[in-house]
Amino acid sequence: MAEPILELHSVSKSFSGVAANVDISFAVTRGEILGLIGPNGAGKSSLFNSISGAIVPDGGAILFEGKPISGLGPVACTKRGIGRTFQVVRSFDSMTVLENVMVGAFARVQRARHAMARALEVLAVCGLDGRADTPAHALTPPEKRRLEVARALATEPRLLLLDEMLTGLTPTEAQEGVQLVRAIRARGITIIMVEHVMEILLPLIDRAVVLHLGRKLAEGSPAEIVQNPEVIRAYLGDRYGT
């Protein structure tokens, strides 16, 4: 087995007494696409925020490339090579698309000229090169999702966390999103996707970790996950049972 890029050891987090994550352990292999799935309230977002440094877990350890990162904060996590997008799009609306991505590129370079060159490259990867000088607020919703990805990519992550990047898109838009995710992985970047849209996610991911009520319910390949009776009861059952 290849070296893990990310390891979670018994990660726990509670908010004012309510447990969001309980004793969660798993590892992410370098180069894979891992799906983090589960019904609403399963604890996906808080786990995601713990990995990206936005929140500090109460217990357990998170290792990125062998080094502990819990408690370092989002800035240090990004500097070390963990990029993230937001479920609710958070573009810098007073800036153009290119300027948005340049903010990310400045994580690695000092000069605006270099940041611009890198940002333009990333925009081309994300299919937004034609929109470089458009104000961010004027983008369509799927374009805004791409901008989120482009901005995170500009920080040159080795691990990219995508928060519900495909949710709320039309099937065509979602397929374009899938192609983008594959293109990013082809650049050697490991990806963790939090997602609700099972139909699109399952063929895309190498492995899935299923959360339910804050605990890890199952872990395995998409084929294993969809046949796991507990997963069907907890997640697919809730969703499709009506």
Next chain:
Amino acid sequence: MSLSLRPNAITKRRRRELLVGAVLLVLLALLPLPIGNVYLRGLIVLTLLYAGLAQGWNVLGGYCGQISLGHALYFGIGAYTSTILFTRFGIPPTLGLFVGSGLAALAALLVGWPSFRLSGHYYAIATLVIGLMAELLVQNWGFVNAAMGITIPFHAQSWLDLEFRVAVLPFHYVMLAYAAIAWIIAWLIEGSRWGFYWRAVKDDVEAAQSLAVRIFPSKMAAASISGAITGVGGALYAQYIGFIDPDSGFGLSLSVLIALPAVVGGVGTLWGPLIGAAVLIPLQQLSAAWLGGAGGGVDLMIYGALIVVLALARPQGLVSLFGVRSQAGGEVMDNG
């Protein structure tokens, strides 16, 4: 790499801004020459001063989104520092203004240290309260003549001391240089990493952090530069008027007057403070001159009403009239 050499909208826009700035500088340098009216010349001097002050405020309030209602503090520190150094120790104001500017920057850092941890409107309230406290302190501080203020005696005509027998025309160029330098600082900021970071902080703190933008140092950097620019303005003003007292140095109305041109002209824009000052300062001065004598503050009411009308008609600032980048839009619409 060939991509980086292609001049895109950003580089083109920045070149055009420099060109417009240079043309404007020449025009403003020539502006007072055909004007004989001393009052009118004085009005222009004041407008240029406020263009610089508002640009300084804009660095923190406009680009970084930290709304300060206490910028008179930095103005007052600059004014009092250079004035005291000059009147008590004979240090020329051209040197004293740098000391004042440095102390103003330091004060901005001291204000920011506790209050940048506050979010949203609390920063504005904190600066308001600190500004009021500073005014009270100076009013009761014997060393700086308390409420009496300090008069700067005239010695001799001197550029080093910024003292002139007929002050208006020399100060036209002093204030023009001040406004121009403030503008250039803002222009440089817009093209630098700090400028990008500050706008990111203003637009969305969480997203900025996720892109490795350190929020607190970003705000502190913006505050110190903003304070430094404002402090210089204070020192120049004191030298121009020849007198400084707690109200004209630290008053709340001054804090508002420093912020308003940027707000009305367009926050977070390069031209907003200049345009705002060009509209507001003559308006304020003329309404005070025509109506202020009647008492009852009719001038302030009219001034206030005009600001409300402007804010309603042009919420993105007057700068949007010119079709250049407005704060909300960030749009380039002036092709052709």
